[in-house]
Amino acid sequence: MTFDGFRYTCRIARRGRLDTQPVVILGGSSQDRNSWQRHEKWLTPLSSVITVDLPGYGTADFLPAKYGVDFLAAAVRHVVRELGIPRINLVAACYGGAIGVRFAQHYPHLLERMMLVGMTTVIPADYAVAMERWDGMIRRGETEPIARELADRFMSPPGTGHVRKKAAVARLVYQQIASQNPEQLRMSAEHNSRLMRHEWYRPEPTPDIPGLVVTGEHDTLTTPAMGRTMAACLPTARFMTIEETDHLAPVERIADFADLVARFCTDRPLENLPYASEPEVFGTSRPA
Structure with missing residues (x-):
C-alpha cells in the first residue's frame, strides 16, 4: 500500500x-x-x-x-x-x-x-532529555550502548517488584536494537527527531x-x-x-x-x- x-x-x-x-x-x-x-x-x-x-x-x-x-x-x-x-x-x-x-x-x-x-x-521529562543523547549515539553507530540503555529504560529497575520473563524480555529488547542494520538505525534516529519535533x-x-x-x-x-x-x-x-x-x-x-x-x-x-x-x-x- x-x-x-x-x-x-x-x-x-x-x-x-x-x-x-x-x-x-x-x-x-x-x-x-x-x-x-x-x-x-x-x-x-x-x-x-x-x-x-x-x-x-x-x-x-x-x-x-x-x-x-x-x-x-x-x-x-x-x-x-x-x-x-x-x-x-x-x-x-x-x-x-x-x-x-x-x-x-x-x-x-x-x-x-x-x-x-x-x-x-x-x-516523561528524563526520557525526553535522554532522547537527545540517544539521537547522537544512533547517528554515530553506537548501537550496543544505546541497546543497553533502552533495555534498562523499558524494564523496571531491580527491587521494583517481580516481573515475569524479565531477563528474557530484556535480552530480546537488547538484541532487537543492537542488531539493527544501517537503514533501521537511520529510521530510529528519525523517529527520535519526530518525537522531539511534534x-x-x-x-x-x-x-x-x-x-x-x-x-x-x-x-x-x-x-x-x-x-x-x-x-x-x-x-x-x-x-x-x-x-x-x-x-x-x-x-x-x-x-x-x-x-x-x-x-x-x-x-x-x-x-x-x-x-x-x-x-x-x-x-x-x-x-x-
Missing part, C-alpha cells in the same frame, strides 16, 4: 468468524507488524487482526521527521479505508498510543472501541466510545499514575494494571494480555481477572 507517496505494509490474520469489529494493533516504535503474531491465536477466533508497518517503521519507507503524529494517524485512516472496514477496535501501545489517540480525535466515526497500553499525556498528546475532543487504559503493575516508564491521568482525559474509560509486568506487559504475559484485549473488544466483564487489577472508572463524561 502507498499513502501520500510512502509505501507501507499491513498484515491481516483471520479465521473467518466475526464476533466483533476488526482489531487494529499499533505497536511501539521498536515493534513491527510481526511483533503480535503470538497474540493472534487468542484474537483471530473473534475477528480479523490487522497490524501495520506505518511509514517510517518496520519494512515501510523511510519517513522524514517533518511528518508527525497527524500524518501517521491519517495513514491509519488510509489503511482502514483501503481495507473497506466501517469501524475498528483499536489497540495502541506506547508510541502507537500517541497515534491512536490522534486517530480517535480526527476520525472518530471509524472507531468502535479504543484500548491504550503504556500511554501517557506527556513524554506534539505527543494534544487535548482535542475524543469520541465518547468505550475506552480502556492499561499499564504494567511495575511500569516505571509510563507509570500507573500516568495511565490514570490518560484515562481521565477520555470521555469514557477504565484503567487497569497487569500484574507482574512493567512497560512490556504485552510480551511478558502474552496470553493474559491477549485475553484482556479479547474481553474488552467483545464487551465481556473485566472484573475479577487473575492477572489484572480491578477496573477503575474514569472519564470526562462521568457525572460530577
Whole structure:
C-alpha cells in the first residue's frame, strides 16, 4: 500500500468468524507488524487482526521527521479505508498510543472501541532529555550502548517488584536494537527527531466510545499514575494494571494480555481477572 507517496505494509490474520469489529494493533516504535503474531491465536477466533508497518517503521519507507503524529494517524485512516472496514477496535501501545489517540480525535466515526497500553499525556521529562543523547549515539553507530540503555529504560529497575520473563524480555529488547542494520538505525534516529519535533498528546475532543487504559503493575516508564491521568482525559474509560509486568506487559504475559484485549473488544466483564487489577472508572463524561 502507498499513502501520500510512502509505501507501507499491513498484515491481516483471520479465521473467518466475526464476533466483533476488526482489531487494529499499533505497536511501539521498536515493534513491527510481526511483533503480535503470538497474540493472534487468542484474537483471530473473534475477528480479523490487522497490524501495520506505518511509514517510517518496520519494512515501510523511510519517513522524514517533518511528518508527525497527524500524518501517521491519517495513514491509519488510509489503511482502514483501503481495507473497506466501517469501524475498528483499536489497540495502541506506547508510541502507537500517541497515534491512536490522534486517530480517535480526527476520525472518530471509524472507531468502535479504543484500548491504550503504556500511554501517557506527556513524554516523561528524563526520557525526553535522554532522547537527545540517544539521537547522537544512533547517528554515530553506537548501537550496543544505546541497546543497553533502552533495555534498562523499558524494564523496571531491580527491587521494583517481580516481573515475569524479565531477563528474557530484556535480552530480546537488547538484541532487537543492537542488531539493527544501517537503514533501521537511520529510521530510529528519525523517529527520535519526530518525537522531539511534534506534539505527543494534544487535548482535542475524543469520541465518547468505550475506552480502556492499561499499564504494567511495575511500569516505571509510563507509570500507573500516568495511565490514570490518560484515562481521565477520555470521555469514557477504565484503567487497569497487569500484574507482574512493567512497560512490556504485552510480551511478558502474552496470553493474559491477549485475553484482556479479547474481553474488552467483545464487551465481556473485566472484573475479577487473575492477572489484572480491578477496573477503575474514569472519564470526562462521568457525572460530577
